[in-house]
Amino acid sequence: MKVVVVGTGYVGLVSGVGLAEIGHEVVCVDVDQAKVESIRRGEPPIHEEGLPALLKKQVDAGRLTASTDLGAALAGADVSLIAVGTPFDGSVIDLQYVKQAATDIGRHLPKGRYHVVCVKSTVVPGTTSDVVGPLVEAASGLVAGRDFGLCMNPEFLAEGTAVKDFMNPDRIVIGTREARTESVMRELYAPFARTEVVVTTPSTAEMGKYTANALLATLISFSNEIADLCSRCGDVDVVDVLRTVYLDRRISPVTPQGRVSPGVLAFLHPGTGFGGSCFPKDLKALAAFGSAKGAMPGILDAVIARNRLQPGVLVDLAKQRLGSLAGRRIAVLGLAFKPGTDDIRESPAVPVIRMLLDEQATVVAHDPIAIEPTSRVLSSPRLSFTGSLEDALQGADAALLVTSWPQYKELPQLLRGKDIPLVDGRRFISPADLPAYEGIGRARS
DSSP, X not given: OEEEEEOOSHHHHHHHHHHHHTTOEEEEEOSOHHHHHHHHTTOOSSOOTTHHHHHHHHHHXXXXXXXXOHHHHHTTOSEEEEOOOOOBOSSSBOOHHHHHHHHHHHHTOOTTXXXXXXXOSOOOTTHIIIIIHHHHHHHHOOOBTTTEEEEEOOOOOOTTSHHHHHHSOSOEXXXXXOHHXXXXXXXXXXXXXXXXXXXXXHHHHHHHHHHHHHHHHHHHHHHHHHHHHHTTSSSOBHHHHHHHHHTSTTTSOEETTEEOOOGGGGGSSOSSOOOSSSHHHHHHHHHHHHHHTTOOOHHXXXXXXXXXXXXXXXXXXXXXXXXXXXXXXXXXXXXXXXXXXXXXXXXXXXXXXXXHHHTTOEEEEEOSSOHHHHHHHOOOTTEEEESOHHHHHTTOSEEEEXXXXXXXXXXXXXXXXXXXXXXXXXXXXXXXXXXXXXXXTBOOO
16 A cells, blocks of 8 residues: 655654555655655654664665655555644644645545545544544545545554554554445554454544543552652652552452563653653643533643642752752753653653752753753753763762663662762662662652
8 A cells, every 4th residue: 555644753754664664655744854855864853762774674675755745645645644743732732733734635635546534643532523524625625435534543652662562553543434444444554463453433533542641641640649648658668559559460460370560550650750742742632622621620630730740859859868959969860751762842851950950059961862852952051961871970969860761770880889869750779779869759868
């Protein structure tokens, strides 16, 4: 099949490369000429594990190319995927890029062949049927369901593991009311024959994506709220408290082969809060959507509010350990919102650094790959960056661990013999391995 992917961010580019890998002919379309040229060279404009090698392979094989010319790309195409951004503007989801993509596709929709227009961007329920479909119809003069197919096909890709997630999907959701469109989408994903497919309405597919993200974010904020209570209870450690919870056989089943530890338990863990391009935006958008529908999204609002507090917890622990932070040299370890990516969108490291600077501390920040994007949004005479973990710790009065990069497992060895307390915002290091340790959700020293 020939597939056109509109948008070359994490979702669009990873989906395009993945579809090429399973045998389809793919054209990635973007208005950014620099991104297009980079993709044509086989060089991804985003950082994602496994993407450079796979992109180069598909470009060299001729199965994937990139273009700014949507009309030429759509010629002879079977499916177009809308994978553009859907930012939250503070009150409602911003659909301007989705609307533009729908209109542009409609203007160039292939005539005389059944083409499926598929929304992959995260959008609120009703968007595919009530916004995208009518815009394509208006621009093309064609009728959805008769002349072209309309579908919502949400993505479930996590930054840092997006390539693996696409190539080993745990579910495929096809939101359409049309049997012909369902058939086309099943053919598109036919190589994933063992993956369970959910066929439902477009609005249900849209809601399913938001609900999946909301549940995981809720587990994080729940864990952090319990962590805050544990830290105020004396000899209580939230890590052991939550371990007590998730050893429940209804959560971690015990089989004859041993205990099963579901991956979702990674979200039932204390930390500095969730970030990135999805959870914060999607939770706010869903809460606003619910309010507009007359619902009372109290749990969603509470999840967002708790997450907003978490960076301050880390700074408070440092202040309790050191007293005043004015003039202190603080090493901030980790800038990306999670390991495996250079994405700093909604990263807790950004407010942590701003709070430290407000306290008149001197900050030296370390991250394996996210220094450059962070330096574009944060600057101060008292802020410096280093790619050397040893240099970050040199002369530090305290170290704040914000991102659980594997490199930070070396901290006990690097801090041995040094009077540098570690404030562990991810409960990544065992307290027993360090003489001076503070951690979220643990009785404070």
